[in-house]
Amino acid sequence: MVIGLYNYWIVVALMMIGFYIVIAHGNLIKKIVGLTIFQTSVFIFYISMAKVDGGTAPILADGIERFSNPLPHVLILTAIVVGIATTALALALTVRIKEAYGSIEEEHIQEKDNQAC
Amino acid sequence: MLIGATLAVFVVMTLAIIRGIMGSSLYDRILAVNMFGTKTVLLIALLGFIMGRPEFLDIAIVYALINFITVIGVLRYSDSAAFKQPAEEKRPEEL
Amino acid sequence: MTFLVGIAIAIVWMKDLIAVVMLAGIYGLLSASFFVAMDAVDVAFTEASVGAGISTLLMLVAITITGRSEQTTRHKPALAFFVVVITGGLLIYGTIDMPYVGAVDAPIQVHVAPRYINDSMQEVGVPNIVTSVLASYRGFDTFGEAVVIFTAGIGVLTLLPMVRSRKSDEAIESLNESMHERHMVVRIVAKILIPFILLFALYVQFHGDYGPGGGFQAGVIFAAAIILYAILFGLPAARRVINQSFIQFVAAFGVLLYGSVGLVSLLNGGNFLDYSVLSADPIAGQHLGILLIELGVGCTVTSVMVIIFFHFAGRKEGKQSMKEEETR
C-alpha cells in the first residue's frame, strides 16, 4: 500500500505545491515556475502509470520479454516540447507586460489598470 | 559494487541539493547545479549498467553537454547588471 | 523522489528569482533521472535537454529583462493554503483506488499497449517502439504537436519584435575584443565542443529508430549548440551564421515537410500519414516515412528554439544599448 501508491502521492504533493505558487504568489515569473512544477508532476504521473514491474525500456532487443508501456512515453515526450514552447510564449508575454507596466507584480499591474479606468 | 557506487552518488546528490538550497551566494548555487549535473551523468551510466541496458549512455552524453551549456549560459547572463546583488560592491561593467 | 518535493518547497520560499531558476534547473535534472529509473528513456532524453537546459536559459534571460527580486506580498496565503490542502486531500483520496505502480494487470497495460509492443516490429520494423508509435501509429498527433510548436514560435516572433541595435560596428568590434579577452578559455573549449554537439544531434536524429532519440530531442540539442555559440560569441556573430529569414524558412519547411509526407501518402492511395504506400515494400515505406517526418520535426523544433532564444536575447541587448544611449 505504502510503496504501491507512493509515487502518486508525490505527484499530488508536487501538483499542490505548483498550484499554491500559482494562486498565492504575485510575481509572474514565479507563477511560470509554479506552472512548470505542476506540469512536471503531470509528466511524472503518466510515466509512473507506464511503469511495469520487471519491464525495461520499450526498445525491442533479443531476450527481453516485458516492456513498459510506450504510449504514455510518447504523449509525455511531445508534451515536454510543447510545454517549453508555451513557457517561452508565457515568458514573452511577461517581458511585454514588464515593458508596458514597468512591473511584473500582479498588484502593481492591477493598480495601474484601475488608475487608467 | 555498482549498487554501492550508485548509493554513493545518491548521497553526494543529496549534499549538493542541500548546498543548492542553502547556498549563500549565487555562485554557490551554480556550483551545486554543476556538480549535480556531473553526478546525474554518473548516476545514469550506473543505472544503465545495473538494468543491463547500456543504451542509456546516450542520455548521459546529453546530460554532460547540456550541463555545460547551462553553466556557461548562467555565467554569461550573470554578468549583466540586473544580476548584481545589492550587498555586493558595484563595479563598472564593460558589457 | 522525495528530493523533488524538497526542492519544490524550497522554491516556494525563495524570494530571489535567480535562485528559484537554479533550483528549477536541478528539479529538471532530477525529474529526468526519475524518468530513467522508470524506464522512460526517450522522455528522460527530452526532459534532460529541455527541462534542464533550454528552459533554464530562457527563464534566466527573461529575468535579466524583468528584474530579479520578488516583492514579498502574497494574496491571502491562508485561503490559498486551505484550497490547496482540500484539493490535495481529495486527490490523494482518489489515488487510493488506483492500481499500484508497476502492476502488470493495470487497465492501462492491457488495453492498447500490447498491440503496439507485439505488432510494431512486423508492421513498422523499428526497434524503438516509442518512435514507431510517435511517428507512425499516432503520426497525426505528432503533426499537431509540430504545428503547436510552430505557432508558439510565431507567437514569440510577434510578441517580441527585434529591437534594432543602433550600435555601430566599431562598438561591436570593441565589445568582441573585450569579451574575447575574458572568455578565452571557455571560447576555445566551446569551439572544440560545438562540432561534436552538432554531430551528436545528427546521431540522435537518425539513430532514433534504434535507440532513444528522434526529431524532438535532436532538434533541441542542435538548437542548444547554436545557443551556446550565440552566448559565447555574441548575438551578431550568431546571426551572421544563422540568417534570420533562413531560420524562419526552416521552421516553416519542417511543418510543410511533415504535411507533404502525409499528402503524398494520400495521393498514393493510402490514408493521410500512412507510410506503407510510400514504397513498394511496406516496411521500407514506413522507414522512409518515419525518417522524413522526424526530419521535419527536427527542423521545426531546432529553428523555433533558436528563434525564441534569439528574440529574447536580442530584446535584452537592444534594451541595454538603448539604456546606454539614454545615459550618455
Place this chain on the structure above:
Amino acid sequence: MDVAIEITSAICLLIGSFLCISGGVGILRFPDFYTRMHAVGVTDTLGAGMILIGLMLQSQDILVIAKLVMILLMLLFINPTASHALAKAAIHNGLKPVLGNKERNNTESESSSR
C-alpha cells in the same frame, strides 16, 4: 584474468565513490565559495573518471566502451572549463574569499581558478 578485471573495476568504483563523497562533504562543510569550488572541481573530475573507468572495465561491447570514453573526454573538457569560468565570474563580480589575510587570499583564489 576475469577475476583480475573484476577486482580492478571494483577498486576503481570504490575510489571513485570515495572521491565523490569527499567532494560532497567538501561542498557542504567548507566555509566559503572558493574552497568549496576547490573541493568540487578537483574531486569531481577524478571521481567521475574513476567510476567511468570502472564501468568501462565491466563492459564487453565495443560501442559501449566508445560511448564511455566519449563521456569521459567530455567530462575532462567540461569540468575544468566550467570551474574556471565560475571562478573567473565570481572574482570579476567581486565575491571575496573570507579566510585568512590578504596574501593567502590571493594564492587561494588563484589556485582554485586553475
